[in-house]
Amino acid sequence: MYNILVVDDDKEIVKAVEIYLGKEGYNILKAYNGVEALKIVENNPDIHLILLDVMMPKLDGISTANLIRKNKAIPIIMLSAKSEDYDKIAGLNNGADDYITKPFNPLELIARVNSQIRRYTHLGSIADKMQEGDGVYSSGDLIINDNTKQVIVEGKEVKLTPTEYNILKFLTKNKGIVYSIEQIYENVWEEESYGAENIIAVHIRHIREKIEINPKEPKYLKVIWGIGYKIENLNEKN
Amino acid sequence: MYNILVVDDDKEIVKAVEIYLGKEGYNILKAYNGVEALKIVENNPDIHLILLDVMMPKLDGISTANLIRKNKAIPIIMLSAKSEDYDKIAGLNNGADDYITKPFNPLELIARVNSQIRRYTHLGSIADKMQEGDGVYSSGDLIINDNTKQVIVEGKEVKLTPTEYNILKFLTKNKGIVYSIEQIYENVWEEESYGAENIIAVHIRHIREKIEINPKEPKYLKVIWGIGYKIENLNEKN
DNA sequence: TATTCCTTAATAAAACATTAATAATTTAAA
DNA sequence: TTTAAATTATTAATGTTTTATTAAGGAATA
Numbered sequence: 001m002y003n004i005l006v007v008d009d010d011k012e013i014v015k016a017v018e019i020y021l022g023k024e025g026y027n028i029l030k031a032y033n034g035v036e037a038l039k040i041v042e043n044n045p046d047i048h049l050i051l052l053d054v055m056m057p058k059l060d061g062i063s064t065a066n067l068i069r070k071n072k073a074i075p076i077i078m079l080s081a082k083s084e085d086y087d088k089i090a091g092l093n094n095g096a097d098d099y100i101t102k103p104f105n106p107l108e109l110i111a112r113v114n115s116q117i118r119r120y121t122h123l124g125s126i127a128d129k130m131q132e133g134d135g136v137y138s139s140g141d142l143i144i145n146d147n148t149k150q151v152i153v154e155g156k157e158v159k160l161t162p163t164e165y166n167i168l169k170f171l172t173k174n175k176g177i178v179y180s181i182e183q184i185y186e187n188v189w190e191e192e193s194y195g196a197e198n199i200i201a202v203h204i205r206h207i208r209e210k211i212e213i214n215p216k217e218p219k220y221l222k223v224i225w226g227i228g229y230k231i232e233n234l235n236e237k238n
Numbered sequence: 239m240y241n242i243l244v245v246d247d248d249k250e251i252v253k254a255v256e257i258y259l260g261k262e263g264y265n266i267l268k269a270y271n272g273v274e275a276l277k278i279v280e281n282n283p284d285i286h287l288i289l290l291d292v293m294m295p296k297l298d299g300i301s302t303a304n305l306i307r308k309n310k311a312i313p314i315i316m317l318s319a320k321s322e323d324y325d326k327i328a329g330l331n332n333g334a335d336d337y338i339t340k341p342f343n344p345l346e347l348i349a350r351v352n353s354q355i356r357r358y359t360h361l362g363s364i365a366d367k368m369q370e371g372d373g374v375y376s377s378g379d380l381i382i383n384d385n386t387k388q389v390i391v392e393g394k395e396v397k398l399t400p401t402e403y404n405i406l407k408f409l410t411k412n413k414g415i416v417y418s419i420e421q422i423y424e425n426v427w428e429e430e431s432y433g434a435e436n437i438i439a440v441h442i443r444h445i446r447e448k449i450e451i452n453p454k455e456p457k458y459l460k461v462i463w464g465i466g467y468k469i470e471n472l473n474e475k476n
Numbered sequence: 477t478a479t480t481c482c483t484t485a486a487t488a489a490a491a492c493a494t495t496a497a498t499a500a501t502t503t504a505a506a
Numbered sequence: 507t508t509t510a511a512a513t514t515a516t517t518a519a520t521g522t523t524t525t526a527t528t529a530a531g532g533a534a535t536a
Contacts, residue, residue, distance in 0.1 A: 399480080399481055399482080400481080400482095401481080401482070402481095433484095436483085436484070436485080437482080437483060437484080440482085440483075440484090441482085463490090463491060463492070464491085464492075
């Protein structure tokens with residue numbers, strides 16, 4: 001049984017989250033501002049994840065996260081009312097592991113919570129087993145093992161078709177670099193590209209469906225408008 | 239006499255399972271939701287196996303399994319109505335030892351129950367006798383002893399032909415790694431491969447018939463579509 | 477010579493790739 | 507700020523490839 005601390009000054013939201021996550025079998029602790037959250041974290045050594053609103057009276061979510069992170073390595077998911085740029089807000093805040101914008105889709109909430117819990121509880125062992133090099137490529141919590149042809153995202157294995165696998169492998173091997181549709185086609189199919197736009201788009205969509213929690217706000221497989229696609233380089237965090 | 243707890247909110251299914259397993263000589267205990275199941279497990283120290291429906295009111299099967307597993311190491315077989323992706327559902331749930339999709343074939347039900355009971359009651363001793371290394375290769379409850387040329391699956395010896403044995407040995411020695419049909423042919427026959435597709439496919443089928451409970455949903459010998467075959471690495475579970 | 481095993485062939489089933497049509501975004505221009 | 511053009515996203519269908527299955531004939535083995 002995992003314990004999740006939910007922190008939001010809006011009691012309706014806390015209640016809703018409690019219902020959604022309760023059904024999933026999680027045990028919920030509640031706080032209504034940052035100060036309360038800090039006290040609860042201090043007194044409960046066994047909290048597995050924190051859901052933290054950004055906008056709160058007394059102590060805002062980002063400061064709260066930073067204070068908690070001084071002492072503990074608990075995963076934190078930030079909640080924010082504004083549907084602002086996912087990347088920007090997430091980037092502002094070193095403390096958070098993930099980010100959800102309100103109003104949120106319950107299924108997405110559950111998926112992100114499960115993903116972080118999985119990551120926190122199992123991932124260490126998986127990541128340890130695999131070393132970059134030796135046909136293993138990674139970006140953040142996306143790991144490709146070309147020996148076993150396995151793709152693991154946030155601790156969970158994902159099944160790709162051969163073409164999907166080849167595209168993802170190519171982009172992850174060269175993470176951070178943007179490739180045009182033509183370049184992707186020619187590298188993966190090893191032949192000239194003609195009207196390849198759509199065929200790549202369809203495969204990209206299928207890959208996103210499998211590796212991204214929310215394919216509309218991809219974390220790994222990003223489009224650079226007018227140029228092409230890349231796998232975000234989520235490794236070297238300084 | 240072994241005691242099996244059957245948990246499903248559909249009383250028809252509980253009754254049917256009782257009939258099938260009763261004929262096999264098992265003693266059946268019944269529960270109709272997760273909460274009832276927990277009470278029975280608490281009050282009966284001598285339950286040897288649990289059959290647990292995934293979709294149930296009050297407390298779902300996966301949560302129930304996790305709660306039971308906190309205190310006991312009883313084998314659990316999950317039942318699910320949807321014929322969804324076996325791997326996905328099984329992966330979601332660390333607590334379960336096996337998985338059956340409804341509607342199920344009575345023979346498969348019996349085979350899986352017998353297999354788990356055998357495993358639970360005898361396997362410790364077999365696995366102890368054999369040590370990896372010394373020509374002994376294994377994955378989960380599949381054990382190959384190359385000294386005695388024996389293949390043991392879930393506590394039961396299985397007879398393979400020489401070619402079948404060589405293919406299985408090659409894949410199990412290198413479990414987790416995916417080999418193309420050509421690679422398998424060249425490693426096992428030690429000669430160039432031409433149109434080897436079908437010959438391998440036929441042997442694979444024969445091996446599956448012998449080592450898998452349900453060859454259509456193989457647990458050990460898996461295909462990676464478009465790439466090849468592998469023996470799933472079922473050992474290192476953390 | 478009888479039996480077991482391997483291979484081939486033909487067919488079925490499943491998984492996957494591609495295409496096409498349409499919708500939604502983004503960017504840049506009016 | 508609106509509109510238009512370009513680019514990417516999405517969905518469903520159709521076609522292709524790969525694997526699975528079955529059965530039968532031939533080779534090896536006892």
